[in-house]
Amino acid sequence: MWIYLNNRFVSRDEARVSIFDHGFLYGDGVYETLRAYGGRLFMLRQHLERLERSARLIGLALPLTISDWPPLLEEALRRNGLSDAYLRLTISRGEGSIGLDPSLCPTPTLVVIAQPLPNYPPHLYDEGVRLIISQTRRNLAEALPPHIKSLNFLNNILAKREATLAKVFDAVMLNATGHLAECTTSNLFFVRHGRLCTPAVGCGILDGITRNVVLQLARARYIETEEGTYPPADVFAADECFLTNTTMEIMPVRSLNDRPIGSGKPGPLTQTLQSAFRSKLPDFLQKAPGLLD
Ligand code: PLP
Secondary structure, three states: OEEEEOOEEEEOOOOOOOOOEHHHHHOOEEEEEEEEEOOEEEOHHHHHHHHHHHHHHOOOOOOOOHHHHHHHHHHHHHHOOOOOEEEEEEEEOOEOOOOOOHHHOOOOEEEEEEEOOOOOOHHHHHHOEEEEEOOOOOOOOOOOOOOOOEOOOHHHHHHHHHHHHOOOOEEEEEOOOOOEEEEOOOEEEEEEOOEEEEEOHHHOOOOOHHHHHHHHHHHHOOOOEEEEOOOOHHHHOOOEEEEEEOOOEEEEEEEEOOEEOOOOOOOHHHHHHHHHHHHHHHHHEEEOOHHHO
């Protein structure tokens, strides 16, 4: 496995980061997760722009510009012999003395990992996944803005632990006012009376790139969409529910806190959007190096 570390590709064994790296010490840094399909990257520009936004919001100067990334990501895929892959771009504040002040770290640490996609068993897409509502609430947006995709993931990890202990796929996190926010690494959708609903960005969620694609696909098919503020009861009363993220695409949900949602099977609107996603996928893929055109 070849990892890009700072300015070169190194073997996995050589890919070592200092114990004084502020990413390790404080979770000070940002990241993006990308997915390649046949060597082409899903919504590459949007992912790179979000990475830039995250870095800007924490005052971290990225060592690469948007146009530097495509050839580097292509090389990461090529060196690892991958065409369908998961890519993790991580930029931490870098190595520095102990202390919170970012100016202790003169140079950011940059890591690109390209590896095979996580294996979501196909039966999950056929049957849907089980969720719980976690006791852990989503961080207050005013405390840690969720649109910073930061290395500081403990909030979501605590919710994920609850899901693991409950032996379910994932947890729905509510925000501080008890309204639906999102799952630990995905956005939440539900369908009620034919209308596709999803918590608004203002509910304190990451504005997922797949979420936006799904909203676009729905609108193009004249499916009514709504971004709002919802109590958890709305999911219990929903006809369908699903999750979205870049690696999982559209994952149906069959139950919440062991209560079936709708028929308990992937519903018709979920299936329509899954097939729309698949058929429109080529439009969302960008090929290096001209992939930013
Ligand atoms: N919400 C959270 C907290 C996430 O971490 C992610 C993805 O990592 C998402 C939503 C989905 O975002 P995207 O569709 O851009 O992958």
